[in-house]
Amino acid sequence: MPPPPPTPPLQQTIYVGPFVFSESSTELDVCPHGAIGVATTGTISFIDRDVPAELNNADGARWKAEKGTEWEDARMLVAEEGEFFFPGFVDTHIHASQYPNAGIFGKSTLMDWLDTYTFPLEASFADLATARRVYARVVARTLAHGTTTAAYHATIHVAATNLLADICVERGQRALVGRVCMDTLSPEYYRDESVEAAVRDSRACIAHVRQLDPRGELVTPVITPRFAPSCTTPCLRALGELHQETGAWCQTHISENAGEMAMVRELFPDSADYASVYDEAGLLTPKTILAHAVHLSEAERKLVKRRKAKVSHCPASNTALTSGCARVRELWDAGITVGLGTDVSGGYSASVLEAARQAIMVSRHVAMTEGDGAKLSTEEVLYLATRGGAKVVGLEDKIGAFKVGMQWDAQLVGLGEVAKGEEGKIGEDGPVDVFGWEQWEERVAKWLYNGDDRNTKAVWVKGRLVHYRPEMEHRN
Structure with missing residues (x-):
């Protein structure tokens, strides 16, 4: 029970x-x-x-x-x-299952890092004892850093994802908890066996979270396609239909680095750009959280703004994996809602305070080539860590101030x-x-x-x- x-x-x-x-x-x-x-x-x-x-x-x-x-x-x-x-911090993007790998990004690029570190670790969560050990620790650690709300990516496993939701409720942390979906690109030992399985298992996790907390006072379910390249077009569209049907939130990645974007262009040649892939699948909505957004084009920014989707800025991860420097000022100027994410374990720390200071440093690197207007202030990054994050997860009327x-x-x-x-x-x-x-x-x-x-x-x-x-x- x-x-x-x-x-x-x-x-x-x-x-x-x-x-x-x-x-x-x-x-x-x-x-x-x-x-x-x-x-x-x-x-x-x-x-x-x-x-x-x-x-x-x-x-x-x-x-x-x-x-x-x-x-x-x-x-x-x-x-x-x-x-x-x-106010408590809001972490708008964190992979709970990857916490044991925090700080082990080594010399990897994004795709190498996934194959070498991420997929083997996440696959081990088929064992619930492993899942409990990690999830109990990451919830305790984030709370210790002042994170009162977290948008968690779990793994493909239904039982382990449900366990993460249980632990969040036991410990009293607000959380969006999402079962990761992927039916391609990842190793055969760690992927959804079919589109139908991805939808079925996601539906099961949504039902569990809503039974656990019917009024959504602490935990809420979130549909979680890992990122476009890890899902076939039929899978993305099926998840978009589930998103519309259930009203559950959606979280995924977008435009994190150049290699990933090239892969998207190759896999989805009929789509104008990365954001359009999600839009055409019905996954770009006011209840969508897009992690990274480092390399969004002007057309994509306009589309994200039009659909009222939100962005999670993950500066420590973007630097660690040499993905690039997201331009928060450009996103704000485009009218896009932005919060902060630690992106553990691409990010090396579960601390939103660390993400806030890294956001300042990344903005200063941008300013070195694009002018002082790109700089973020102390006030601005603390806003991102609290009220900005609250807006990203739809809780701006409840938390953050x-x-x-x-x-x-x-x-x-x-x-x-x-x-x-x-x-x-x-x-x-x-x-x-x-x-x-x-x-x-x-x-x-x-x-x-x-x-x-x-x-x-x-x-x-x-x-x-x-x-x-x-x-x-x-x-x-």
Whole structure:
């Protein structure tokens, strides 16, 4: 039997301290002394932007009473010095099954890497013990990095894909979970035996996820053709029909590198371009996530915009596999919605924070030849990591920011302050060193460029505590 959905918080909670989120793609909203009240449903009920910098027990009781009788018994979690609340990250493209290969891209190009590393690993998920070991770890690891929502590619195996959905619900992580489809190009030992089998098994996974979480509060199914070259035209069209019939999301790859694009031209000579292959199959819709989009032509950008499909920018992977530099500014200027993806294991890290800083670096490489207008700012990449990603997965009204009526998907970030007299001591607060003179802009920039999971002290999804570091034990 599938596990039940996670229970809501046992009591209302008020989170007190600084909070930061993207007001827009160019502006961070910073509240130095605020409070956010979260109901037992995990929904934000109130935001107070001006609370005492320090609340003792007596002051806290009086302050809560002012919020109404329903908040008098609410639990309070007060951020300590150097901590702030930030929305949870949204990873719009990650291969959960490939996590054991993270960092092992070697000297490979995309197609060599698939044959050498990816297909043998994914094929091993026919063994559910292997699948459980990997999937439990990748969900735990992404949560530890502050990822509250992930769009996961699984494998071709129905039972293992369903297991990934089960684990996401058990751990409380939001997820799009998709069984990978491919009836050609991949090795004979690892592919769908027929178009009918691809549709049948995808349908089975959709049914399982919808039975597991009928209201889609945490997990939702996503139809997942690996990429156009791995699917015959009949397979793509059948999956397009399934997409239209079920209303399930679709995720795939597009225009990742030159070799892949040449293959698409050879395999689909009657299509004008890569995007048209998906469009003609009925797979380019407002509920489609396209990973990479490194080499989209102007005509393809216009088509993607017209169909309201979304793009997952995967900068670490594109660099690691020397696929190219995606031009996020061009995509934005074309009116396309963009989020960030780690693309593990083409990407070497499961951290969306790492993807955000790599997005900045990739944009600077583009700027070296195309001008400073291509550069992305700290504010812009943090927007991509949160509100941009929320739009990509269709959750922009629920997550990605701190607004009344939205849900408490959040992380508590802690930055280590360098105490006088202890400059030579390295503690457990992670690699970000704060000396006390930094304004909020500098603090956030230091976290973006230097931070890692040690700075993520606690993580909540829909108000439920889903991860915390050992030093938080006494506070939870």
